[in-house]
Amino acid sequence: MSPPALAARGLAKSFGSLVVASELEIELPKGVRYALIGPNGAGKTTLINLMTGMLRPDAGRILLDDVDITALPPEQRVQRGLVRTYQITSLFPHLTALESVTLAVCERSRAARAWWRQLAAHGHEIDEAYDVLCALKLDSVCHRLTRELAYGQQRLLEIALALATRPKVLLLDEPAAGVPREESKELFAAIAGLSHDITVLFIEHDMELVFRFASRVIVMVGGRVLVEGTAQEIASDPRVRAVYLGKAPTKELAELRHD
Amino acid sequence: MLPPVFGVLFDGLAYGMLLFLLSVGQSVTLGMMNFINLAHCSFAMLGGYVTVVLMSSYGWPFFATLPCAFIAAALVSVGFERAFFRRLYRASDLDQVLLTIGIVFISVAVAAYIFGTEQRPLQLPAYLRSSLTFMGVRFAVYRLILIGLALLITLALVLGLDYTRFGARVRAAVDNERMARGLGIDVDRTFAITFALGSGLAGLGGALAIEIIGLDPSFALTYLVYVLIVVSVGGLGSISGSFAAAIVLGISDVAGKYYIPQLGAFLIYLVMIGLLMWRPLGLIGRR
Amino acid sequence: MALTEGTANPRLYLQAQTRWRPIEIAFWLATLLPYALFPDYLSLASQIAIAGLFALSLDLILGYAGIVSLGHAAFFGIGAYTAGLVSKYGWGEPLTGLAIAAVAAGLIGYATSFVICRFRHLALIMLTLGFGLLLEELANSAGWLTGGVDGLQGIHTWKLFGYLPFDLYGRTAYAYALAVLFVLFVFARRLIHSPFGLSLRGIRENFVRMPAIGAPSRAHIRTIYTIAAAMAGIAGALLAQTTETVSLESLGFERSAEVVVMLVLGGAGRLYGGLVGVIVYMVARDQFSGIEPQYWYFWIGVLLVGVVTFLPNGILGGAAKLMSRRSRS
Numbered sequence: 118m119s120p121p122a123l124a125a126r127g128l129a130k131s132f133g134s135l136v137v138a139s140e141l142e143i144e145l146p147k148g149v150r151y152a153l154i155g156p157n158g159a160g161k162t163t164l165i166n167l168m169t170g171m172l173r174p175d176a177g178r179i180l181l182d183d184v185d186i187t188a189l190p191p192e193q194r195v196q197r198g199l200v201r202t203y204q205i206t207s208l209f210p211h212l213t214a215l216e217s218v219t220l221a222v223c224e225r226s227r228a229a230r231a232w233w234r235q236l237a238a239h240g241h242e243i244d245e246a247y248d249v250l251c252a253l254k255l256d257s258v259c260h261r262l263t264r265e266l267a268y269g270q271q272r273l274l275e276i277a278l279a280l281a282t283r284p285k286v287l288l289l290d291e292p293a294a295g296v297p298r299e300e301s302k303e304l305f306a307a308i309a310g311l312s313h314d315i316t317v318l319f320i321e322h323d324m325e326l327v328f329r330f331a332s333r334v335i336v337m338v339g340g341r342v343l344v345e346g347t348a349q350e351i352a353s354d355p356r357v358r359a360v361y362l363g364k365a366p367t368k369e370l371a372e373l374r375h376d
Numbered sequence: 377m378l379p380p381v382f383g384v385l386f387d388g389l390a391y392g393m394l395l396f397l398l399s400v401g402q403s404v405t406l407g408m409m410n411f412i413n414l415a416h417c418s419f420a421m422l423g424g425y426v427t428v429v430l431m432s433s434y435g436w437p438f439f440a441t442l443p444c445a446f447i448a449a450a451l452v453s454v455g456f457e458r459a460f461f462r463r464l465y466r467a468s469d470l471d472q473v474l475l476t477i478g479i480v481f482i483s484v485a486v487a488a489y490i491f492g493t494e495q496r497p498l499q500l501p502a503y504l505r506s507s508l509t510f511m512g513v514r515f516a517v518y519r520l521i522l523i524g525l526a527l528l529i530t531l532a533l534v535l536g537l538d539y540t541r542f543g544a545r546v547r548a549a550v551d552n553e554r555m556a557r558g559l560g561i562d563v564d565r566t567f568a569i570t571f572a573l574g575s576g577l578a579g580l581g582g583a584l585a586i587e588i589i590g591l592d593p594s595f596a597l598t599y600l601v602y603v604l605i606v607v608s609v610g611g612l613g614s615i616s617g618s619f620a621a622a623i624v625l626g627i628s629d630v631a632g633k634y635y636i637p638q639l640g641a642f643l644i645y646l647v648m649i650g651l652l653m654w655r656p657l658g659l660i661g662r663r
Numbered sequence: 664m665a666l667t668e669g670t671a672n673p674r675l676y677l678q679a680q681t682r683w684r685p686i687e688i689a690f691w692l693a694t695l696l697p698y699a700l701f702p703d704y705l706s707l708a709s710q711i712a713i714a715g716l717f718a719l720s721l722d723l724i725l726g727y728a729g730i731v732s733l734g735h736a737a738f739f740g741i742g743a744y745t746a747g748l749v750s751k752y753g754w755g756e757p758l759t760g761l762a763i764a765a766v767a768a769g770l771i772g773y774a775t776s777f778v779i780c781r782f783r784h785l786a787l788i789m790l791t792l793g794f795g796l797l798l799e800e801l802a803n804s805a806g807w808l809t810g811g812v813d814g815l816q817g818i819h820t821w822k823l824f825g826y827l828p829f830d831l832y833g834r835t836a837y838a839y840a841l842a843v844l845f846v847l848f849v850f851a852r853r854l855i856h857s858p859f860g861l862s863l864r865g866i867r868e869n870f871v872r873m874p875a876i877g878a879p880s881r882a883h884i885r886t887i888y889t890i891a892a893a894m895a896g897i898a899g900a901l902l903a904q905t906t907e908t909v910s911l912e913s914l915g916f917e918r919s920a921e922v923v924v925m926l927v928l929g930g931a932g933r934l935y936g937g938l939v940g941v942i943v944y945m946v947a948r949d950q951f952s953g954i955e956p957q958y959w960y961f962w963i964g965v966l967l968v969g970v971v972t973f974l975p976n977g978i979l980g981g982a983a984k985l986m987s988r989r990s991r992s
């Protein structure tokens with residue numbers, strides 16, 4: 118059996134006395150679509166920060182394709198294929214969409230180190246960036262400044278930036294945060310259409326989307342994994358109902374949490 | 377008999393106290409708003425000139441001028457805060473630096489225009505110019521008073537910050553501005569008052585500084601560097617940090633100039649760079 | 664650009680942005696005008712060209728990579744003293760002098776860049792300021808080498824290419840400074856339009872996002888800081904060679920602040936901003952050369968407050984806004 122695409126072993130992190138990750142054991146098999154759910158403040162974003170190197174864990178190891186990457190800085194993890202997006206949109210306001218994605222492509226292909234060759238001479242990179250934008254239906258606005266894009270388009274551009282780095286494992290932090298329901302379905306359809314060579318873990322509060330697009334689900338509460346299993350198992354698990362879904366009907370609650 | 381090192385330590389301590397008065401306001405306001413105010417020493421200079429004018433032109437006694445130096449600096453600074461600074465809290469570092477350095481340039485020129493470019497000495501009464509000799513080391517009375525005054529102010533600041541309602545607001549705002557707003561604290565007002573208080577202390581420091589380091593229009597620029605060092609080494613928003621940093625800086629500057637005069641201010645800059653590199657995030661910039 | 668969105672070939676679009684525009688060509692042709700129109704002002708013109716190069720070097724780090732430096736004159740000064748000393752001790756050949764100065768400033772820039780690349784915000788400003796002040800003190804106390812406050816004397820610049828002497832009117836000096844400026848401008852322009860230049864803009868726009876797309880921001884910052892330092896060093900060397908003297912002011916805080924002012928006045932991050940700012944600033948200072956320096960600083964202060972308050976993107980930014988507004992209406 119091949120090793121998991123990404124694994125966390127005994128990951129722990131506290132902010133002062135607040136424990137946000139304790140003894141986390143997570144394994145993402147290759148090509149699987151995972152959802153990570155849990156109430157606000159459960160430590161989901163922190164988990165992504167830890168795995169991508171934006172935060173330093175207090176203890177534990179992170180393995181990418183069985184290679185220990187715990188000591189690597191964030192950009193080197195990205196170069197090895199572990200890529201994330203942000204819950205709070207974090208883009209390049211005064212670059213156009215095409216420039217932003219070209220930037221990411223050039224960093225991946227190492228063209229960004231060549232300061233003696235003009236950008237226009239890097240046709241392959243530009244074409245590749247354009248293709249990524251086309252795949253996410255952003256080609257019609259590719260020459261607009263990022264800050265002039267509609268919010269939903271900015272969320273797509275977040276994903277486009279990640280895809281431009283050719284990820285092996287993609288961690289999406291609430292990709293549809295703040296996007297209207299209709300658009301978020303389209304957005305998830307785009308995610309579902311990604312190559313199955315890419316292992317995807319996404320954080321999402323809308324249970325309907327979770328059950329539709331994830332084959333497996335991890336439930337986090339208070340910095341711990343409460344339960345992990347297939348969508349059906351999670352939906353019927355009494356502990357999940359008790360702790361996370363509470364007594365409220367699924368759908369209303371999902372909307373409530375949708376912040 | 378005490379060796380001369382005690383004299384150096386004493387002078388360094390007095391100098392450090394001065395630096396502390398000059399910089400404590402900057403440290404707290406920087407911690408609160410992350411606003412880089414390079415014009416802080418212009419307000420200190422203003423306090424200095426208020427004291428000079430009141431004493432030489434109106435014959436006021438030295439100690440009576442000190443509250444005026446405080447108040448003048450506080451009032452003028454709050455005027456600037458309302459008119460210019462407040463728009464730039466969310467602006468880039470560059471804009472903040474540019475605007476405030478512009479104000480420094482203006483203040484230097486205005487001071488030169490009104491007061492001339494030469495040093496303005498103070499005519500202090502004889503008892504302030506005298507000194508006590510203790511075990512063979514001379515302690516200048518003025519410096520003793522300066523140290524006592526600074527210690528009192530520090531105590532008042534620490535107690536005020538810890539035990540008053542206003543102090544709690546300031547601490548909340550320094551700690552987490554957004555959260556403080558969420559709790560219904562009027563951060564803008566708190567900031568304006570803190571800013572005035574800090575500039576007032578700088579004005580007081582400027583007045584007290586004349587006797588020790590002199591006063592001329594370049595004051596606003598020269599001591600800016602020292603203030604920035606204290607703030608960045610002591611940590612943003614930390615009174616005790618600034619206090620410690622000011623003492624270390626004061627003593628090392630005086631000692632450096634006493635023992636290795638040919639190096640001049642070189643040593644200080646070296647110490648600053650070293651400290652910044654050693655503990656950049658612990659000491660400075662929580663961003 | 665008149666390209667319709669979506670249908671345009673993305674390659675062509677990006678290519679079009681790097682093409683030389685007519686106004687650029689006009690600008691560079693106009694730099695030759697002083698020979699015809701203001702022959703008495705050629706010395707000033709060469710000072711402007713030198714300051715323009717200095718501002719351009721700052722633009723690379725400040726305007727493009729967002730590194731606010733209050734100590735950039737350090738590299739200008741290193742270049743100036745290096746070129747001056749090389750000449751004083753027997754080698755007055757200008758072009759090799761420039762090269763040596765560039766290497767010296769670049770090396771020191773490279774060494775400091777390892778510190779610079781780790782910081783942002785106030786710590787960065789403090790560090791650049793600190794390095795600048797440190798060097799100023801060093802040059803001041805090493806009077807045996809630098810001449811201290813009296814300045815470095817005894818520089819003699821040989822003829823350019825062996826037969827063009829540097830005359831009193833600045834004819835050779837201006838041609839020399841202008842040519843160097845132009846060559847380095849073309850270089851900077853290429854650099855800005857390279858993928859590396861794009862990465863620099865990324866660093867300026869969103870420093871924390873860069874690692875998440877796999878960008879080694881620190882390495883990029885080290886590269887550009889070194890390049891900018893070498894360019895500033897060349898500017899300093901030009902000043903030393905054309906005026907045959909170097910003073911402590913060449914690496915002082917005032918010069919660091921002044922170049923920031925000039926760049927911001929013209930508009931940072933626009934390649935021509937530094938040049939435009941330098942022209943306006945230096946011509947104005949020349950016109951008001953009668954007034955005391957401290958009052959000159961008064962007007963600089965007013966200018967700074969005014970630019971930040973009313974003209975956040977400098978003259979060029981304001982002009983661009985005006986143009987786009989007009990073309991829309």
Ligand SMILES: Nc1ncnc2c1ncn2[C@@H]1O[C@H](COP(=O)(O)OP(=O)(O)O)[C@@H](O)[C@H]1O
Nearest residue numbers: 132135137155156157158159160161162163164
């Ligand atoms: N840098 C930080 N410093 C202190 N506390 C933090 C920091 N980042 C997150 N937290 C806290 O950690 C907890 C988990 O946060 P987070 O991972 O963002 O939760 P989630 O993404 O699951 O909503 C929250 O209580 C949050 O306030």
Ligand SMILES: [Mg+2]
Nearest residue numbers: 161162163204
């Ligand atoms: Mg989150």
